[in-house]
Amino acid sequence: MAKASQGELARRRDLGGRRPQSRGRRSSWSTLAHLPKHLQTAIISYRRQADQSGDLDPAIRQFLDRIVEKETPESVMAKLVAFDRGQVELKAGTILSREWNGITQRAIIVDDGFLWDGTRYDSLSAIAFAITGTRWNGPRFFGLRDNTVGREDGP
Template sequence: MERRSGSRKPIGRRLMGLSMEDEIAHLRSLDLLSLHARWQSVVGRPAPEHLPKHLLFGILAYRIQADALGDLDAATVQLLKRAATVRSLSEVLPLVSAQDQRKQAMVPGTVLTREWNGQLHRVMAVEGGFAFEGKTFDSLSGIAFAITGTNWNGPRFFGLRAGNGKGVQP
Protein backbone atom coordinates (compact mmCIF):
# COMPACT_ATOMS: atom_id res chain seq x y z
CA MET A 1 0.00 0.00 0.00
CA GLU A 2 1.11 3.51 -0.69
CA ARG A 3 0.35 6.44 1.52
CA ARG A 4 -1.89 8.87 -0.30
CA SER A 5 -1.65 12.53 0.37
CA GLY A 6 -4.79 14.47 0.96
CA SER A 7 -6.66 16.68 3.33
CA ARG A 8 -8.01 13.86 5.48
CA LYS A 9 -7.34 14.58 9.14
CA PRO A 10 -5.21 11.86 10.71
CA ILE A 11 -6.96 9.96 13.49
CA GLY A 12 -5.93 7.26 15.88
CA ARG A 13 -2.37 7.31 17.13
CA ARG A 14 -1.76 11.01 16.61
CA LEU A 15 -5.09 12.05 18.05
CA MET A 16 -4.84 10.14 21.33
CA GLY A 17 -1.11 9.44 21.59
CA LEU A 18 -1.74 5.68 21.57
CA SER A 19 -0.27 2.95 19.42
CA MET A 20 -2.40 1.78 16.51
CA GLU A 21 -3.23 -1.45 18.34
CA ASP A 22 -4.16 0.36 21.57
CA GLU A 23 -6.33 2.86 19.73
CA ILE A 24 -8.25 0.07 17.97
CA ALA A 25 -8.64 -1.79 21.26
CA HIS A 26 -10.02 1.40 22.80
CA LEU A 27 -12.50 1.79 19.92
CA ARG A 28 -13.65 -1.79 20.46
CA SER A 29 -14.61 -0.93 24.04
CA LEU A 30 -16.79 2.05 23.07
CA ASP A 31 -20.58 1.89 23.02
CA LEU A 32 -22.64 3.28 20.12
CA LEU A 33 -22.96 6.78 21.59
CA SER A 34 -19.22 6.97 22.25
CA LEU A 35 -18.46 5.82 18.70
CA HIS A 36 -20.73 8.58 17.40
CA ALA A 37 -18.84 11.09 19.55
CA ARG A 38 -15.49 9.75 18.33
CA TRP A 39 -16.69 10.00 14.73
CA GLN A 40 -17.76 13.62 15.32
CA SER A 41 -14.37 14.53 16.80
CA VAL A 42 -12.48 12.86 13.95
CA VAL A 43 -14.58 13.70 10.90
CA GLY A 44 -16.00 17.02 12.07
CA ARG A 45 -19.60 16.09 11.36
CA PRO A 46 -22.12 13.67 12.85
CA ALA A 47 -21.86 9.98 12.01
CA PRO A 48 -24.52 8.69 9.64
CA GLU A 49 -27.42 7.62 11.85
CA HIS A 50 -28.08 4.44 9.89
CA LEU A 51 -24.63 2.95 10.54
CA PRO A 52 -24.65 0.21 13.20
CA LYS A 53 -21.93 -0.06 15.83
CA HIS A 54 -19.87 -2.65 13.98
CA LEU A 55 -19.66 -0.48 10.84
CA LEU A 56 -18.75 2.67 12.78
CA PHE A 57 -16.03 0.69 14.53
CA GLY A 58 -14.82 -0.82 11.24
CA ILE A 59 -14.60 2.51 9.43
CA LEU A 60 -12.78 4.22 12.30
CA ALA A 61 -10.41 1.26 12.72
CA TYR A 62 -9.66 1.31 8.99
CA ARG A 63 -8.78 5.02 9.17
CA ILE A 64 -6.45 4.40 12.10
CA GLN A 65 -4.65 1.69 10.14
CA ALA A 66 -4.57 3.75 6.94
CA ASP A 67 -3.11 6.72 8.80
CA ALA A 68 -0.45 4.53 10.40
CA LEU A 69 0.40 2.21 7.50
CA GLY A 70 -0.74 4.04 4.38
CA ASP A 71 -4.02 4.10 2.51
CA LEU A 72 -4.99 2.43 -0.74
CA ASP A 73 -3.01 3.60 -3.75
CA ALA A 74 -4.77 5.59 -6.47
CA ALA A 75 -4.92 2.64 -8.91
CA THR A 76 -6.71 0.46 -6.35
CA VAL A 77 -9.19 3.23 -5.52
CA GLN A 78 -9.90 3.66 -9.24
CA LEU A 79 -10.36 -0.11 -9.64
CA LEU A 80 -12.83 -0.23 -6.75
CA LYS A 81 -14.81 2.70 -8.17
CA ARG A 82 -14.98 1.03 -11.59
CA ALA A 83 -15.92 -2.33 -10.04
CA ALA A 84 -18.79 -0.66 -8.17
CA THR A 85 -20.37 0.37 -11.47
CA VAL A 86 -20.39 -3.01 -13.24
CA ARG A 87 -23.35 -5.34 -13.30
CA SER A 88 -21.72 -8.75 -13.17
CA LEU A 89 -18.66 -10.54 -11.89
CA SER A 90 -17.57 -11.30 -15.45
CA GLU A 91 -17.07 -7.55 -15.96
CA VAL A 92 -14.97 -7.21 -12.79
CA LEU A 93 -12.53 -10.07 -13.44
CA PRO A 94 -10.72 -8.39 -16.38
CA LEU A 95 -10.31 -5.23 -14.29
CA VAL A 96 -8.80 -7.16 -11.39
CA SER A 97 -6.60 -9.23 -13.69
CA ALA A 98 -5.15 -6.12 -15.30
CA GLN A 99 -4.47 -4.62 -11.86
CA ASP A 100 -2.81 -7.83 -10.65
CA GLN A 101 -0.49 -7.95 -13.65
CA ARG A 102 0.64 -4.36 -13.02
CA LYS A 103 1.59 -5.30 -9.45
CA GLN A 104 3.58 -8.41 -10.38
CA ALA A 105 7.01 -6.95 -9.77
CA MET A 106 8.61 -9.34 -7.33
CA VAL A 107 10.39 -8.05 -4.28
CA PRO A 108 13.77 -9.76 -3.86
CA GLY A 109 13.37 -12.49 -1.28
CA THR A 110 9.88 -13.52 -2.41
CA VAL A 111 9.68 -17.32 -2.50
CA LEU A 112 7.51 -19.15 -5.00
CA THR A 113 6.73 -22.83 -4.62
CA ARG A 114 5.32 -25.32 -7.06
CA GLU A 115 4.80 -29.04 -6.79
CA TRP A 116 5.46 -30.91 -10.02
CA ASN A 117 5.32 -34.69 -10.40
CA GLY A 118 5.41 -35.16 -6.62
CA GLN A 119 8.45 -32.93 -6.08
CA LEU A 120 8.33 -29.49 -4.43
CA HIS A 121 10.27 -26.78 -6.27
CA ARG A 122 11.23 -23.48 -4.61
CA VAL A 123 12.23 -20.34 -6.49
CA MET A 124 13.43 -17.08 -4.93
CA ALA A 125 13.17 -13.67 -6.54
CA VAL A 126 16.59 -11.98 -6.59
CA GLU A 127 17.89 -8.76 -8.11
CA GLY A 128 17.75 -9.23 -11.86
CA GLY A 129 15.86 -12.53 -11.95
CA PHE A 130 15.04 -15.71 -10.07
CA ALA A 131 17.28 -18.21 -8.25
CA PHE A 132 16.56 -21.90 -8.75
CA GLU A 133 18.83 -24.84 -7.93
CA GLY A 134 21.98 -22.69 -7.72
CA LYS A 135 21.37 -20.86 -11.02
CA THR A 136 19.88 -17.45 -11.79
CA PHE A 137 17.21 -17.30 -14.48
CA ASP A 138 15.93 -14.19 -16.26
CA SER A 139 12.34 -15.40 -16.20
CA LEU A 140 9.95 -17.77 -14.48
CA SER A 141 9.22 -19.32 -17.86
CA GLY A 142 12.83 -20.51 -18.07
CA ILE A 143 12.50 -22.16 -14.68
CA ALA A 144 9.16 -23.74 -15.63
CA PHE A 145 10.88 -25.20 -18.70
CA ALA A 146 13.78 -26.49 -16.56
CA ILE A 147 11.27 -28.22 -14.26
CA THR A 148 8.89 -29.67 -16.85
CA GLY A 149 10.88 -29.88 -20.07
CA THR A 150 8.07 -28.09 -21.91
CA ASN A 151 7.23 -24.47 -22.61
CA TRP A 152 5.04 -22.86 -19.96
CA ASN A 153 3.99 -19.34 -19.11
CA GLY A 154 6.14 -18.97 -15.98
CA PRO A 155 3.79 -16.74 -13.97
CA ARG A 156 0.92 -19.10 -14.74
CA PHE A 157 2.99 -22.16 -13.81
CA PHE A 158 3.74 -20.62 -10.40
CA GLY A 159 0.14 -19.54 -9.81
CA LEU A 160 0.61 -15.82 -10.35
CA ARG A 161 -2.01 -15.74 -13.10
CA ALA A 162 -5.24 -17.62 -13.69
CA GLY A 163 -4.67 -21.21 -14.68
CA ASN A 164 -2.51 -23.99 -13.22
CA GLY A 165 -0.07 -23.31 -10.43
CA LYS A 166 0.14 -23.31 -6.69
CA GLY A 167 0.97 -19.79 -5.63
CA VAL A 168 3.13 -17.45 -3.60
CA GLN A 169 4.52 -18.16 -0.16
CA PRO A 170 5.51 -15.23 2.07
Protein backbone atom coordinates (compact mmCIF):
# COMPACT_ATOMS: atom_id res chain seq x y z
CA MET A 1 0.00 0.00 0.00
CA ALA A 2 2.89 2.36 0.71
CA LYS A 3 4.11 2.14 -2.88
CA ALA A 4 0.60 2.61 -4.21
CA SER A 5 0.12 5.70 -2.03
CA GLN A 6 3.40 7.22 -3.16
CA GLY A 7 2.54 6.45 -6.79
CA GLU A 8 -0.87 8.06 -6.35
CA LEU A 9 0.73 11.11 -4.72
CA ALA A 10 3.20 11.45 -7.59
CA ARG A 11 0.36 11.12 -10.12
CA ARG A 12 -1.65 13.83 -8.35
CA ARG A 13 1.32 16.19 -8.34
CA ASP A 14 1.56 15.90 -12.11
CA LEU A 15 -2.12 16.55 -12.83
CA GLY A 16 -2.98 19.66 -14.68
CA GLY A 17 -0.44 21.91 -16.28
CA ARG A 18 2.18 19.35 -17.26
CA ARG A 19 1.28 17.52 -20.38
CA PRO A 20 3.44 14.98 -22.15
CA GLN A 21 4.78 16.31 -25.44
CA SER A 22 3.59 13.28 -27.39
CA ARG A 23 0.02 13.32 -26.13
CA GLY A 24 -0.89 16.98 -26.45
CA ARG A 25 -3.32 19.14 -24.51
CA ARG A 26 -6.35 16.89 -24.75
CA SER A 27 -4.67 14.17 -22.71
CA SER A 28 -3.98 16.39 -19.66
CA TRP A 29 -7.61 17.48 -19.57
CA SER A 30 -8.81 13.90 -19.80
CA THR A 31 -6.79 13.11 -16.67
CA LEU A 32 -8.95 15.63 -14.83
CA ALA A 33 -12.25 14.77 -16.49
CA HIS A 34 -13.64 12.97 -13.43
CA LEU A 35 -13.28 16.11 -11.29
CA PRO A 36 -15.74 19.01 -11.03
CA LYS A 37 -14.94 22.03 -13.21
CA HIS A 38 -13.93 24.25 -10.25
CA LEU A 39 -11.34 21.66 -9.12
CA GLN A 40 -10.02 21.25 -12.65
CA THR A 41 -9.53 25.01 -12.84
CA ALA A 42 -7.84 25.12 -9.43
CA ILE A 43 -5.44 22.32 -10.35
CA ILE A 44 -4.52 23.89 -13.68
CA SER A 45 -4.05 27.31 -12.03
CA TYR A 46 -1.87 25.83 -9.29
CA ARG A 47 0.27 23.96 -11.78
CA ARG A 48 0.79 27.09 -13.91
CA GLN A 49 1.74 29.10 -10.83
CA ALA A 50 4.09 26.36 -9.65
CA ASP A 51 5.74 26.23 -13.09
CA GLN A 52 6.30 29.99 -13.07
CA SER A 53 7.13 30.64 -9.41
CA GLY A 54 8.29 27.31 -8.07
CA ASP A 55 6.42 24.49 -6.41
CA LEU A 56 5.82 23.85 -2.74
CA ASP A 57 8.43 24.88 -0.24
CA PRO A 58 10.73 21.87 0.48
CA ALA A 59 9.78 21.86 4.17
CA ILE A 60 6.08 21.67 3.33
CA ARG A 61 6.64 18.97 0.70
CA GLN A 62 8.66 16.90 3.19
CA PHE A 63 5.97 17.37 5.83
CA LEU A 64 3.21 16.22 3.46
CA ASP A 65 5.22 13.25 2.18
CA ARG A 66 5.96 12.13 5.72
CA ILE A 67 2.35 12.12 6.90
CA VAL A 68 0.49 10.95 3.78
CA GLU A 69 0.69 7.26 4.67
CA LYS A 70 0.13 7.15 8.41
CA GLU A 71 -2.39 9.81 9.34
CA THR A 72 -6.16 10.24 9.14
CA PRO A 73 -7.49 13.22 7.16
CA GLU A 74 -8.61 14.91 10.40
CA SER A 75 -5.20 14.64 12.04
CA VAL A 76 -3.52 15.84 8.83
CA MET A 77 -5.71 18.96 8.82
CA ALA A 78 -4.94 19.62 12.50
CA LYS A 79 -1.21 19.32 11.82
CA LEU A 80 -1.42 21.57 8.77
CA VAL A 81 -3.20 24.24 10.82
CA ALA A 82 -0.54 23.96 13.55
CA PHE A 83 2.23 24.08 10.94
CA ASP A 84 0.69 27.15 9.31
CA ARG A 85 0.34 28.93 12.65
CA GLY A 86 3.99 28.20 13.37
CA GLN A 87 4.94 29.93 10.11
CA VAL A 88 3.29 33.25 10.99
CA GLU A 89 5.96 35.84 11.62
CA LEU A 90 4.91 39.32 12.60
CA LYS A 91 7.50 41.86 11.51
CA ALA A 92 8.17 45.25 13.04
CA GLY A 93 6.18 47.95 11.30
CA THR A 94 3.15 45.75 10.59
CA ILE A 95 -0.13 47.42 11.50
CA LEU A 96 -2.96 45.23 12.77
CA SER A 97 -6.43 46.68 12.52
CA ARG A 98 -9.75 45.72 14.10
CA GLU A 99 -13.06 47.49 14.41
CA TRP A 100 -14.55 47.35 17.90
CA ASN A 101 -17.82 49.07 18.82
CA GLY A 102 -17.66 51.19 15.68
CA ILE A 103 -14.11 52.43 16.28
CA THR A 104 -11.15 51.17 14.26
CA GLN A 105 -8.38 50.06 16.59
CA ARG A 106 -4.81 49.79 15.28
CA ALA A 107 -1.84 48.09 16.90
CA ILE A 108 1.67 48.51 15.50
CA ILE A 109 4.22 45.75 15.85
CA VAL A 110 7.59 46.97 17.13
CA ASP A 111 10.81 45.10 17.88
CA ASP A 112 10.08 44.71 21.59
CA GLY A 113 6.29 44.35 21.63
CA PHE A 114 3.25 46.22 20.35
CA LEU A 115 2.08 49.84 20.35
CA TRP A 116 -1.54 50.82 20.83
CA ASP A 117 -2.91 54.23 21.72
CA GLY A 118 0.62 55.54 22.41
CA THR A 119 1.45 52.81 24.94
CA ARG A 120 3.76 49.81 24.52
CA TYR A 121 2.33 46.37 25.39
CA ASP A 122 4.03 42.99 25.67
CA SER A 123 1.19 41.08 24.00
CA LEU A 124 -1.78 41.46 21.70
CA SER A 125 -3.92 39.94 24.43
CA ALA A 126 -3.08 42.86 26.73
CA ILE A 127 -4.16 45.27 23.97
CA ALA A 128 -7.39 43.35 23.40
CA PHE A 129 -8.10 43.53 27.13
CA ALA A 130 -7.41 47.28 27.16
CA ILE A 131 -9.80 47.78 24.23
CA THR A 132 -12.65 45.51 25.36
CA GLY A 133 -12.30 45.19 29.12
CA THR A 134 -12.59 41.39 28.76
CA ARG A 135 -10.02 38.66 28.27
CA TRP A 136 -9.38 37.77 24.62
CA ASN A 137 -6.80 35.77 22.76
CA GLY A 138 -4.97 38.73 21.20
CA PRO A 139 -4.09 37.08 17.87
CA ARG A 140 -7.70 35.91 17.57
CA PHE A 141 -9.00 39.39 18.38
CA PHE A 142 -6.88 40.91 15.59
CA GLY A 143 -7.84 38.20 13.09
CA LEU A 144 -4.63 36.18 13.13
CA ARG A 145 -6.44 33.06 14.39
CA ASP A 146 -9.77 31.44 13.48
CA ASN A 147 -12.55 33.15 11.56
CA THR A 148 -14.49 34.45 14.54
CA VAL A 149 -13.35 38.08 14.36
CA GLY A 150 -16.78 39.29 13.23
CA ARG A 151 -18.34 38.12 16.51
CA GLU A 152 -18.51 40.95 19.01
CA ASP A 153 -20.61 39.27 21.66
CA GLY A 154 -17.68 38.15 23.74
CA PRO A 155 -14.31 36.46 23.80
